[in-house]
Amino acid sequence: MTAEHDDHERYDGRGEEETDALFAVLMDEPLSDEQRADPAFMAEHRAATADLALLREQLGIIGDALAEPPPAALRPRPAARRRPWQHPGVRALGFAGALAAAFAGAVFGIGWLAANGGSSAMSNGASSDKAADSASGTAGQGGTEQAAGPGYLACARLVVEGTVTEVQRLPGSGEERVTLHVTRAYKPAKTAKEVEFLFEDGTDARVRTGARLLVGITAGQQVPDRYAVGESEIAPERSWIVRDLPESRTLTCRK
Amino acid sequence: MRGWVVLRRMARRAQGDQHGDPLDADQERRVRAVLALGGVPQADLLDGVQQVRLRLLERAADGQEAPRDVSAWAAVVASHLAMDWHRAKRRQERLGERLASLRQPDHASGEDSRLLSVAVARGLDELPDAQRQILVLRFYADLPVRGIAEELGIPEGTVKSRLHTAVRALRARLHEDEVV
Numbered sequence: 001m002t003a004e005h006d007d008h009e010r011y012d013g014r015g016e017e018e019t020d021a022l023f024a025v026l027m028d029e030p031l032s033d034e035q036r037a038d039p040a041f042m043a044e045h046r047a048a049t050a051d052l053a054l055l056r057e058q059l060g061i062i063g064d065a066l067a068e069p070p071p072a073a074l075r076p077r078p079a080a081r082r083r084p085w086q087h088p089g090v091r092a093l094g095f096a097g098a099l100a101a102a103f104a105g106a107v108f109g110i111g112w113l114a115a116n117g118g119s120s121a122m123s124n125g126a127s128s129d130k131a132a133d134s135a136s137g138t139a140g141q142g143g144t145e146q147a148a149g150p151g152y153l154a155c156a157r158l159v160v161e162g163t164v165t166e167v168q169r170l171p172g173s174g175e176e177r178v179t180l181h182v183t184r185a186y187k188p189a190k191t192a193k194e195v196e197f198l199f200e201d202g203t204d205a206r207v208r209t210g211a212r213l214l215v216g217i218t219a220g221q222q223v224p225d226r227y228a229v230g231e232s233e234i235a236p237e238r239s240w241i242v243r244d245l246p247e248s249r250t251l252t253c254r255k
Numbered sequence: 256m257r258g259w260v261v262l263r264r265m266a267r268r269a270q271g272d273q274h275g276d277p278l279d280a281d282q283e284r285r286v287r288a289v290l291a292l293g294g295v296p297q298a299d300l301l302d303g304v305q306q307v308r309l310r311l312l313e314r315a316a317d318g319q320e321a322p323r324d325v326s327a328w329a330a331v332v333a334s335h336l337a338m339d340w341h342r343a344k345r346r347q348e349r350l351g352e353r354l355a356s357l358r359q360p361d362h363a364s365g366e367d368s369r370l371l372s373v374a375v376a377r378g379l380d381e382l383p384d385a386q387r388q389i390l391v392l393r394f395y396a397d398l399p400v401r402g403i404a405e406e407l408g409i410p411e412g413t414v415k416s417r418l419h420t421a422v423r424a425l426r427a428r429l430h431e432d433e434v435v
Contacts, residue, residue, distance in 0.1 A: 022426075023419055027400065051426050052394070058375040059395040062354060063288030065372070067300065239297055239353055 021045040025052055068236075149240065152216070152226075153248035159186040159241060160195060161214035161234060164207060174201045180213060186241050187248075198223050206230065214238065219253065277311040278304070282326050285396065286333045292379065292391045293337020294350060303340075307332050330396035331406040334388045341384055351377030378425040386421035389414055 021044035024031060035041050153159060166179040175198045185191040197215065199207060206229040207213060214234045216226035228234045278286065283304055290303040307329050315321065322328035354376040355369075379387055389407075392398045393414075400418070404411040 022423060023415075026418055026422060027415065048426075051429075052422065054371075055375065055422065055425065056394045058372055059292065059391065060288075061368075061372055062350065062376050062379075063292045063391075063395050064284075065354060066291035066297070066350065067284060067287035236297060242352055243296055 022048040025049050150244040150248040150251055151253075152218075153187060153241065153244055154251035155218050155253035156187055156216050157219040158188070158191070158195070158215070158217040160184065160191055161186075161212070161238065162195075164209055164211045164213050165194065167208055169201060170198075175199065176201050176203075176207075178207060178213075180215070184238075186245055204229060277308055277315075278325070278329060282329055285326055286329050289330045289333040289391055289396060290337050292350070292395060293334055293340070293388065294380075294384075295337050295340050297353075299340065303333060303336050306336055327396060327398050327402060327406075330392060330398065331403075334392055334396075338384055338388060349377075349380050351380050374429055375425070378428045381428065382421050382424065386417045386424075389417045390421045390425075393418055 021041055023029070024035070025045060025048040031045070035045075160180065160182045161184045162180045162182040164178060165181045166177075168177045168179075169175075170177055177196055178199055179194055179196050181194055182191050197217065200223075204227075207227075211229055212231055212234060214228045214237055215224040217224050228237045276283075286304050286307050287300050290300050291297070295303050310332050311321075311325070311329070351373050355373045379390070382390065389403055392403050392406075393400065398406070400411055400414050404414045407414070
């Protein structure tokens with residue numbers, strides 16, 4: 001800021017016009033008798049006073065909300081438990097589930113995500129996901145798993161949040177099939193209204209019908225590798241996802 | 256943010272040497288808020304707070320007196336850091352988008368309140384950095400106009416001008432959006 005600019009910017013609320021009401025409120029200036037006798041001025045003065053009180057209050061609310069420390073980070077699944085498909089029984093169930101979901105997807109638009117393992121075998125309901133992922137040049141490329149940020153998003157094939165509508169134990173598999181009504185899709189930008197995926201049985205007791213859930217599944221992975229339950233956990237995750245999503249679109253997931 | 260990370264380590268070391276945090280919890284919360292309102296993203300808030308701590312410790316190490324009002328001083332430093340962040344990153348965190356992503360109301364009155372907050376945040380997004388800095392210092396940190404002018408090293412008239420312009424623009428936007 002140059003001195004010249006500063007001079008140009010100087011303003012005392014008095015120029016060709018009289019002191020305006022907003023300026024008087026801003027500077028907490030005493031009002032003259034003439035101003036007090038002017039109903040229009042006084043009305044504007046009251047309005048400006050109210051607006052400034054509101055602004056002050058809102059800055060407090062916004063500042064506190066944005067400054068809130070993030071709650072516990074997303075909990076990645078233990079590495080040893082990330083490949084339920086290696087279990088023959090689970091694989092069989094997954095295949096059966098895929099067939100069922102392919103039918104359900106055609107009728108109800110449900111995307112059977114867990115059973116299909118990314119873009120290789122999407123059901124009808126999730127075919128748009130596949131197209132979107134392919135277009136982005138990220139899906140199916142595997143990729144280095146990253147904790148968070150644009151890198152994680154670039155390598156994710158699915159990042160959505162919504163409400164759990166059903167958790168169904170799959171007998172003998174040690175897995176639960178979670179159905180999520182999607183309220184916000186981050187990647188791809190559009191998904192089926194409902195998506196399904198697997199959690200290991202007992203991963204988190206909070207993942208139950210009615211729970212708010214955010215999940216991320218890395219390309220090439222079968223199950224969510226990141227999730228958050230409840231608004232307090234989801235909010236900070238949503239914040240960085242929204243922030244980093246545009247940048248992630250400029251990245252290519254590298255092996 | 257690499258520089259900030261290094262500074263954070265230095266601040267931690269300095270903190271350890273001082274056997275005490277130069278910022279109390281309330282001051283830290285205010286610093287975080289000033290940084291956030293200045294557009295520093297959540298992930299960098301801690302580094303920003305540590306920067307402020309470091310500056311405070313450096314003052315003491317240089318033999319300078321502690322600021323008369325640490326909260327006000329810290330708010331000004333935080334506002335400068337936010338401006339520096341923008342310059343370094345050449346982008347601005349969109350407060351409105353961030354705020355909108357943070358909260359989901361459970362009932363109708365919450366929705367109204369949220370809409371208002373998001374509208375104000377979006378209005379802040381539209382302000383030039385210099386105007387927003389002064390607005391935050393005046394109405395969040397509660398610094399007087401004269402104090403802001405002294406701390407920023409600019410004429411009082413400039414502070415008044417920026418404040419007036421910023422508030423007028425925000426009011427116009429909020430009335431246009433019919434949220435007030």
